[in-house]
Amino acid sequence: MESMEVFAQGLNFGLTIFALFILFFSCFLTGKNQEISSSLWLLFWGMFFEFLAGYIEDRSVEAYSTGASITGYAFAELLLLVGALICMALGATRVLVHKIPGTTLVLCISGLGIFGAAFFTLIFPDGNMVNKMRQIFPLTAYLLVALAFLSVSTQKNHSGYLFAGIISAVVALYLFLRLTGIDSSLLTPWYLPFAGYSLYAMSFMLINNNALMQKLEKSHAEIEKYNKRIEDILKSSPFPIIISRLSDDKIIMANNNAIKLFGINAQELERYHLKDFFADSQNRQLLNERLEKEKEVQDFEILVKTPTSDTPFWLLASANVIDYNYNVVLYSAFQDITSRKNRENLLKNQAIRDPLTSLYNRRYYEEEVNKKILEAKAKQQPFSVLMLDADLFKRVNDTFGHKIGDKVLIEIANVMEKALRENDIIARYGGEEFVVFLPNINADQGRGVAERLRESIGASVVYSDEEQPVRFTVSIGVSSSDISDNVDTLIKTADEALYKAKQNGRNRVEVFTLADMETFIKQGQTERRDESQNHHPVFDKENNAEISLLDGVEAQNLEGNTTEVTNLSQEGDA
Numbered sequence: 001m002e003s004m005e006v007f008a009q010g011l012n013f014g015l016t017i018f019a020l021f022i023l024f025f026s027c028f029l030t031g032k033n034q035e036i037s038s039s040l041w042l043l044f045w046g047m048f049f050e051f052l053a054g055y056i057e058d059r060s061v062e063a064y065s066t067g068a069s070i071t072g073y074a075f076a077e078l079l080l081l082v083g084a085l086i087c088m089a090l091g092a093t094r095v096l097v098h099k100i101p102g103t104t105l106v107l108c109i110s111g112l113g114i115f116g117a118a119f120f121t122l123i124f125p126d127g128n129m130v131n132k133m134r135q136i137f138p139l140t141a142y143l144l145v146a147l148a149f150l151s152v153s154t155q156k157n158h159s160g161y162l163f164a165g166i167i168s169a170v171v172a173l174y175l176f177l178r179l180t181g182i183d184s185s186l187l188t189p190w191y192l193p194f195a196g197y198s199l200y201a202m203s204f205m206l207i208n209n210n211a212l213m214q215k216l217e218k219s220h221a222e223i224e225k226y227n228k229r230i231e232d233i234l235k236s237s238p239f240p241i242i243i244s245r246l247s248d249d250k251i252i253m254a255n256n257n258a259i260k261l262f263g264i265n266a267q268e269l270e271r272y273h274l275k276d277f278f279a280d281s282q283n284r285q286l287l288n289e290r291l292e293k294e295k296e297v298q299d300f301e302i303l304v305k306t307p308t309s310d311t312p313f314w315l316l317a318s319a320n321v322i323d324y325n326y327n328v329v330l331y332s333a334f335q336d337i338t339s340r341k342n343r344e345n346l347l348k349n350q351a352i353r354d355p356l357t358s359l360y361n362r363r364y365y366e367e368e369v370n371k372k373i374l375e376a377k378a379k380q381q382p383f384s385v386l387m388l389d390a391d392l393f394k395r396v397n398d399t400f401g402h403k404i405g406d407k408v409l410i411e412i413a414n415v416m417e418k419a420l421r422e423n424d425i426i427a428r429y430g431g432e433e434f435v436v437f438l439p440n441i442n443a444d445q446g447r448g449v450a451e452r453l454r455e456s457i458g459a460s461v462v463y464s465d466e467e468q469p470v471r472f473t474v475s476i477g478v479s480s481s482d483i484s485d486n487v488d489t490l491i492k493t494a495d496e497a498l499y500k501a502k503q504n505g506r507n508r509v510e511v512f513t514l515a516d517m518e519t520f521i522k523q524g525q526t527e528r529r530d531e532s533q534n535h536h537p538v539f540d541k542e543n544n545a546e547i548s549l550l551d552g553v554e555a556q557n558l559e560g561n562t563t564e565v566t567n568l569s570q571e572g573d574a
Contacts (some may be wrong), residue, residue, distance in 0.1 A: 005190035007058040012190040019197035020051065026204040035098070039202050042091030043145065047197065049084035049136055049536035053077045054193075057134070071121055074130050074163035078117030081137040086110050088141035095161070113137075118338045134178075134310035139175040142168050147282040160206030167199045227325055240334040244274040245327050252329065259316075261334065263308035274330070279303040279312035287319070289417035291330070295321045301337070314341040354428040356406055357413035362435075365427035369437045369487045372425065376439055377485060383439050384446030384480040385487075386453070388412070390432040391473045400464045407462045408472050419456050420449075425432045435491060443511055450476040450509040458507065483512060496520055 006016045027044045030037045060073030086109065090100050100106075120129045149165030149460070152158055174192070231253060234241050240258035244251045251272045259266050262277055278284040280303045290297045299321045305312045316335040321328065352364035360368070369385075376383045390396075390412060397405040409432060416426050416434065425437040436453075438446055457474045477497030479490045497512040504510065512520075 026201040039094040046088030053080035075121040082113035142172040164203035263306040313338040358429040382442040386436040475501035
């Protein structure tokens, strides 16, 4: 491919050197791809040796014109051309079969080439033969390269190989025509090496790009294979797993257990959004906020619903933001904890509720009322406390048994829950006593509420095992925020009013007023004398095995008269 005119002018030589540098740089770019790098470097060194051989030829012509011996020049030129042939042949073999021939074969071919060069230049000089060898070696080299590149150019992502093969074929044709004796002046323009090196540089970069594309496709295939394996593992996981895109919240993968748990149609997966399954929007917002901060959330409790059921249930969720199938996604794994939450709620209710009536217990009432009082004070709103006690409850127990007594307490609780507001706090305070907190209700309104409650309870009835009607009444004491903002004081003053209602005939309502406070303080909140003096038991519950509101009156010897029993609420003090 070399032209003598390259060395005739400095500009021609400079441009050719620049093209060689571009070719060198294109090989350098392929350094990270070992599969093609060695092939292209061998081709580059072959072309570089050929370029040096052209330079030696130019020097020999100049020496010949001065009458100097050119034998050394000719031998050196042929050695370089042998080196070029060997390098380009090795590069072509590397392209074609992806490996280099054995060392023995390479040495044999190299030895034959060197022997031929020495024989026709040093032993039996033959200028005609040297001139043919000068053309045959490059022709053979470029022909091998063309065949190698064109042989693999039909494979996918091998356009660079096709381009290099065409260039090599054109160069081989050019060398063949020059060998046949066509007018060399037409076939040796100075720009031919420049154009050849430049085009080879372009083809080498295109080959490198093809190799990168192949590597990328191979990586994609491996990723797809890996993702398929991961997806198979996820689908067979014993835990429900959902993968949703962060960009639009669409579900892109749900394993078998998740499909069953959430009632998802597996054939229409992408029409579902993860947010659609949250029963509580605030719960979802809290989860998203934690994910934004930490990118990972473990053991987060969520309340969910399904398209096929209106009953929400609890799940324990663990979520991570990950890359999946070229998407940024939310990987979520779930565990059904509905039974655990039910047990927790049961235990919580057991801790704060009375087991018989399901009303709040005394401890919860006092804690919650303290909070409500603080809220009422902040809003400058009134509040009242009611203390209720079943009248003559011991007679019910003695006459019908404790089972019916329990039914009476349960019925009182039911009537109170139906008659009072949702934000009123009702509790069983102890035995047959109940206490109510009425927010935003003053003393006069509290009396009205207590009267309506007393009438509703008085109209209620339960039946004994023998289907006998059992009626009952309550006495109610009322205290309000006019008296105190301390829950203990409110309960005690309401109980004092309740005591007055008992004294005044039962089945009535009494309100503790500011005028009663002076007497209450003077008494020092001391215990009543004893049960024979109508002692009220709220102050010594711990000393009573059974709490009774008979106020010391012994149960009379009833003879089973149903009429008397069912009208206990109408009796005065026995």
